[in-house]
Amino acid sequence: MTRAPATPAGPGRPRASRARQRQRLIDACISALHVHGPSNTTVEKVVTIARMSPGIVRFYFDSKAAMLVASLEYLAAEFEEQLLGPVGALRATPVPALERLVEIYLGAEIASARKVSVWYSFWGEASSRQEYYDICGQRDARFELLVRELIQRLIEDTGSVQLDADAIALGLIGVLEMLWQGYAFQTESTIDRAQARRRCMAYLRSVFPAQFPAAGGAPDADDLPPGAYANARLHEAERTALFAGSWQFVGLERELAARGDYLTLDVPGARALVVRGPAGLRAFQNACPHRPHALLAARCGRVDEITCTHHALAYDLAGRATHGAAPALSPLELAAVGGLLFVRAATGRPGAQPPAPAVAFHAATLALVAAAPPAVLEVDADWKLVVEQWLDRPGAVAATAAGAEFEGEAQARVAAGWSAARYLALGSPEEPAQPLQSIVLPNQHFELRSGCLQVVLVLPLAPGRCRLYLFDYRVGHEERALRARTYLAARLARLRLAADLALAASIQQGLDSVGAGPSPADRLPAPLAEFRHIIAGLIPGARRHPGDPP
């Protein structure tokens, strides 16, 4: 994992940095385990994925065995934090608790193909390793206890005393296990989580039909009504629930090589200014604390200090006012992931990890430069219609809404010896260049092809209307033929984007005039169904149930 800290040194930084490095090794270890299993995972394979030196492993772990155990403990702690805790807190209301349990157990956060396969590989070796047996066994025992308790309470609440709580709980756990086993042999792009949830809820419905009716409770209809694509109330709800505090791409670390180099970009919740100061990169609101106008109007440049031209206040590159007692610039959170820079408004509360799109692995190996300033486009289509087209392509893999799940497929490919060259092969008869796409929900698309990185951010502008930022980065080839290929790759990406936008605008018109939904829920590819599921789950009233009017 190439996630790197980009905030400056300060009190507590060394400890935070060590924790991040350790976590980076654990993430890489999970990826190596996914590909090689516990027996064949080596320190060398882990550090290759983590892009760290072998010596650093010894700093954090006494042995390879200790690293594997730490990785398993991490997964167990995540299971506790993400599922057992939140669902246990709902135990007084067993119906919502069981719905939540199914939702989380089958969701991308804890049940990515990568993590599920690692759980099974540890179980496979548990008979010969007591630590594995203890950790896996404790997790399973706590889960079984919780499921049994919820079922027992539901039986009592409904007066269904003829039912056997143990047998029903065992049946539910069995259904969940079978679905997890299916995940373990798939890729993120082929896992159909909506279908898995429907199956699980169908089991519960077969036992408690009144408590889990088909059209209510569990989210088994992931279609959105046409009104969801041009509705003022939903527009505001999306901005609050999905965009506020989300990580947004702002540029490349390479663009800020020298002291005083800066980038600016207006993203949801943040008018971002990223600048290289004496202690490294910092991010601030690009707004004067006195009156909120943009301090730096250009997209990029180099400054010695940041000056408010209106009242001549100046700030140093650490954001402090250089004269008087004026307030400092408001900080933003900043993360550098494989050379890709992301910012988000500093909320003061713990939140999602920065996104880690698969392209970051490969973009980090290339000397990319901005081919042009970012283009800004406004489109008569809801932002979701643009994102849905990305998710409707074969092989689309989307990070979760929180952006916390590393794209395990890419890690697995790297671990298995795939190289950037394979993705970026400049075309051979045997193996034509394949584009590598990453989608960071809710709104960012990365495509790497033939030495060209295209990044698109789509932002809600108004109900049924969106704004796009288009970033175009390329490798500066010396050779003419390679330059031509890179130019053609960039042109191809632009042409496809133009086609996407024209189609989105046409669908929007169709929604307004014809009134039909964008596409029936039962024919959606899994990533698109998951996207609608996330939208519908975050925005009460957005979900359309069977039998609802179109």
Ligand code: FES
């Ligand atoms: S507006 Fe910037 S210092 Fe007054």
